[in-house]
Amino acid sequence: MAIKFAGEFEAKKKPEEIYDFLTDPNKFASLLPDFQGLTVQDATHFTVRVNVGISYIKGTADVKMELTEAQRPQRAQYKGQGSMAGGNVTVVAGFDLAPIASGTKVAWQGEAQVFGRLTSVAGGLLEPLGKKQIQKLIDGLQAALT
């Protein structure tokens, strides 16, 4: 089951500052919804622990993240893979940064693929819930960059 997402917002900071924020796991990861903890392996790999829950299915998920594209200050892309009770998820999320007069335009896009029993048990709920969580991340990002 694929959940696609995309959007853009404007921030007052310069592209370099935003890029540095996005590629710093200690800053970026804590914005993930229901963030619980972070383990940084190296400059491009880290693991975040997040709370996940849909209805009565609740638990934690360890999501292994990799910074797969790093073109300072234009683009950053993450790939992630995690598992939780009832399913696995893979995520690709990219950020394209363009300078504008007031600061930076941040265009974000990506896709989450959900695998496993979860898609059947909670299939109808996954897409709206996923989009809600992504919106939370973007709201947090906007707040941090303003």
Added chain:
Amino acid sequence: MVEEKKNGGRWVGASLPRKEENRLLRGRGKFADDIKLHEMLYLRFVRSPYAHARIVSVDTAAAEALPGVACTITGKEIAAQTHPFIEIGPDHAQKIRDYPMAVEKARYQGEPVAAVLAESPSLADDAAELVVVEYDPLDPVVDAEEALKDRSILHEEAGTNKVWNGVWEYGDVETAFKEAAYVVNIDRMHFHRFSSTPLENNVVIGQWNAKDDNIYYWCNNSFPSFALQFLAAHLGIPIDRIRAQTFDIGGSFGIKITSYPQMAVCALASKKAGGRPVKWVETRSEHMVSSAHGNERTFRDTRVALDKEGVITAIDSRHIDDCGAYPRYEPLGCVIWSQVFCGVYRFKNARIDFWQAVTNKCPVGPNRGYSRMQHLWFLERVVDICAHQIDIAPDEMRLRNYIRPEEFPYTTPNGCVYDSGNYPKMLDVAKGLIGWDEWKKRQADARKEGRLIGLGIGTTLDSGTNNFGQSQIVNPYAPFSGNSQGANCKLDIYGEVVVAVGSCPQGQGHETTAAQVVADVLNVHPDMITVRTGFDTERNVHTGFSGTYASQFAVSGLSAVHGAAQKLKAEMTRLAAFVLETKEDDLEFGVGQQGAEVKASSTGKSINYWGLANIVNVNSAVLPTEMHDVTLNCRYIWRAPFKVPDKEKKYGSLTLTYASQLHMAVVEIERDTFVPKILDYVAVDDCGTVINPPIVEGQVYGATAHGIGAALMETCAYDAVGNMLTSTFSDYTPITSVNIPKIKYGHISTPSPHSYSGAKGMGEGGAAPIHTISSALQDALFAQGIFIDDSFNNADSIFRALKKHDGGDLAKLVKVEKR
């Protein structure tokens, strides 16, 4: 004592209540999960969430560290000590390495990757969640036509996703098309994937006993003879060292035939756990994602030739079957459909190009109506689409094309022999029961009001008692042919008549019908017969074909029982003649003051069964030497009179009996919600001589309910990456009593010349409701320009079909050439 309703002096044909009813309805049945053994461990599988993924690592350390966990076992461990399962398919299919758990790759969502053994089921559940599996996802392929392009290959060792391909061609197809008055072209039709939802899921207790190095199974597999042949070769153990027992079984519908991989895991897990017995009880969601589904099939580029009267003269089509990730009972489905090659119709010219592919979905199993229902649905769609296209009423279209009653026994283009039948009479009975003419008037009135009401007909076959020689059509080296069934009939030491059969009944009433047959032979009451059903290797009444599947017990099972009872009667006759000092033809079998007895007509002297059994078993010194071969313990093996089919021509008798069903439905589609609602339903059955009418009627209702569920409610839906979206009852929505309409039941009888009693195998129903509801929906929607091209139709799909038509997409589905 049951109520006596003897059928003209015979018990066969009498409406006896089922002997097993008392036990089963009072909760006194004994099922595999009722077995509790000393030191038993509980097994829980860890399953792949991915439809297609390489297994990078399996870390079981945390699970093994949990108190109460005995051990874990992985696919790699299993592969290291076993052979891959036997592959039935030829050539490259022989290279497929199928193990009971994924080794290098997972090939469908829900495939077992590891298993945990613990002291309790809940501990096993907890421990399974601690197993960490790292996957590298691969591109899944979930469509059989796409799979045949080999862009993403499931079994690299085979080098292709194709499992099998063969062409069935008979008559002169091209000439028939040249001479046709009409040619109807149908681009694509699709028979959907669904399964069965037995009350009791799969259960296996396996023990690899450390003391005698034998394997013991207590399980509910419904074709244990087949499973044991696979297991012995897989485990590398002589088949005589495997004992399997089955008990009461809460439904199978064919899909419990393929539980042998889980049986293998339980034995190997037991071995690793030092010989402790291991129990696996399948959960409902496990059952939905990984037990077995029915075959999905796509029908491509169909051409139908018809004469000016609407008589079909030729069919040319390409069929692509989806067998899921592993061809476990396959590619037998690639030939089994041809048991009903021409359905109930007379056409002689046909070419079917048949393909089968693996996909990243749950492996299929022989689900009720296995392989034949897909083909029969196809033929019924062809008949209805052609009827509508050339403006012939669907009932008249069928009458013009049916095999005629006087043509039986009828040899089909591929050499199958239909034993008996009367399809026009069934149509007549069904029309009378449903009130066809009245419904046609009501339909016309309703249409004026803008209501969408359709009348549908489904005529179908239930072929029973397979010739396993058809396996040689898919693989010339397959070592199977014919069919046989065993039974034992004895007088035990105290004179009780005890019958043992190698079948595994799941509600079909074998205890009752076997007792009826023996009661007729011995002229006693059926309640005086004890029938031991359930498979047990150590009863030694099984053959390599023993089990309960493919509509055959009434023919193969009861023929074996009848043969064993006759052997016993012959021995009792010899012995009684000696004891009563009279001739054998002076003896009468019956019931006297001292129970069941044999009496000399001339003298009135008699001996009861206890007396006969006593002489043979514990008083044998009175027997003269020439009577020493009398054991009163008679084993009989019935063999079906089959020959090996011609493998090149794909020609020969593939099945012994052909029961038929004709269903009719009136369906209305709600204009606002598109919900299809059954307004009236009729099921007419012909299974030849009926052994027990209530049992037949009950099976007709069951098969009808299953078919209605499949037609309107039940589908194994997958998304594009191989997630099964209907893995719970909330999503799969199996039919319940609330959804079943009132069914009007009718029966005709054309006794089979191929069985001793005239009975034909029945119970699968030929999926008649699926054909019938498709037919009714098309009748309701044809005026809107809709053809029903899928076997699954619910409000959503009907809404989409109407939308598709608005977009003009349906114009290319069906084209008619008028010559």
